[in-house]
Amino acid sequence: MRHHNSKRKFGREKNQRNALVNSLALNLIVREKIKTTLPKAKELKPFIEKLVTKAKKADVASRRLLASKLTNRKKEVKKLVDVIAPRYIDRKGGYTRLLKLGVRKSDGAEMAVIEFV
Secondary structure (H helix, E strand, O other), X not given: OOOOOOOOOOOOOHHHHHHHHHHHHXXXXXXXXXXXXXXXXXXXXXXXXXXXXXXXXXXXXXXXXXXXXXXXXXXXXXXXXHHHHHHHOOOOOOOXXXXXXXXXOOOOOEEXXXXXX
16 A cells, blocks of 8 residues: 555656656756656656755755755755745745646657746
């Protein structure tokens, strides 16, 4: 039974899943809008929202925590704290938007765009 197991597995092992979500988060921070499959976008949304909430503090401890979550990518952490997070100082949550695009022609996977609001 899957009691309290809310995360998707994507047919990958744990470290591969973490690397996938981490890579998606880094791309979203750099580009601020990415196109991916719907389940991946739904899995990314809570991860990136927690990062933005943490980045709103903008102190040294939160920067270090963000760097550890984003595999020490200092440039992306700097952009998250200095550019993205200040936009949402007055907002309590809901920093990202999911837009469904329909199915991909090759394999029928549902596609979505995830972007910062």
